[in-house]
Amino acid sequence: GEDVEQSLFLSVREGDSSVINCTYTDSSSTYLYWYKQEPGAGLQLLTYIFSNMDMKQDQRLTVLLNKKDKHLSLRIADTQTGDSAIYFCAEQGTASKLTFGTGTRLQVTL
Amino acid sequence: KAGVTQTPRYLIKTRGQQVTLSCSPISGHRSVSWYQQTPGQGLQFLFEYFSETQRNKGNFPGRFSGRQFSNSRSEMNVSTLELGDSALYLCASGWTGSETQYFGPGTRLLVL
Numbered sequence: 001g002e003d004v005e006q007s008l009f010l011s012v013r014e015g016d017s018s019v020i021n022c023t024y025t026d027s028s029s030t031y032l033y034w035y036k037q038e039p040g041a042g043l044q045l046l047t048y049i050f051s052n053m054d055m056k057q058d059q060r061l062t063v064l065l066n067k068k069d070k071h072l073s074l075r076i077a078d079t080q081t082g083d084s085a086i087y088f089c090a091e092q093g094t095a096s097k098l099t100f101g102t103g104t105r106l107q108v109t110l
Numbered sequence: 111k112a113g114v115t116q117t118p119r120y121l122i123k124t125r126g127q128q129v130t131l132s133c134s135p136i137s138g139h140r141s142v143s144w145y146q147q148t149p150g151q152g153l154q155f156l157f158e159y160f161s162e163t164q165r166n167k168g169n170f171p172g173r174f175s176g177r178q179f180s181n182s183r184s185e186m187n188v189s190t191l192e193l194g195d196s197a198l199y200l201c202a203s204g205w206t207g208s209e210t211q212y213f214g215p216g217t218r219l220l221v222l
Contacts (some may be wrong), residue, residue, distance in 0.1 A: 016200065042216045043200060048210055098155065
């Protein structure tokens with residue numbers, strides 16, 4: 001079955017780059033997503049990558065996909081305090097069902 | 111363009127009661143999915159509706175049900191509430207369901 005794993009916590013200093021990692025198991029995944037959740041809020045779609053791509057860049061965000069190792073990462077350049085949140089990796093396998101990781105709490109310190 | 115809206119935003123119920131949550135998708139989107147988020151289990155898929163038909167279902171008991179209307183709005187119902195049903199219920203919409211999905215703000219349900 002599908003399974004998605006993420007580390008639970010990451011702390012970075014403001015201005016540094018953050019790298020959040022994710023591993024997944026479903027080799028038939030079509031899309032892989034990164035969502036951001038701030039306290040008390042829903043999920044905000046940050047970016048996504050189609051499974052036949054290996055990199056996607058969108059302003060401060062860079063997504064890398066290693067399909068062979070089933071590894072996905074999200075790099076946030078010039079991390080700001082407003083980036084403090086929980087980041088979820090998700091894979092989309094059959095139809096519309098998303099399987100989420102446990103989320104990585106990003107703490108940005110001054 | 112308006113995003114996904116969910117009502118109500120907060121609910122308090124007691125054990126044994128039932129509850130109905132509503133989700134209005136982004137205009138033009140025909141797929142609506144529901145997820146439950148709890149601290150212990152994380153984000154779990156409940157079900158997905160497309161063109162008024164349930165197309166996909168997660169591993170939840172029959173107390174959890176849903177439906178979709180002809181205007182793509184969706185409702186989910188939980189009957190005979192249990193304490194463990196306390197959660198944030200999130201709805202997501204997409205054009206057909208097999209592409210990017212956008213989430214609403216959620217309905218936070220507390221069962222006492």
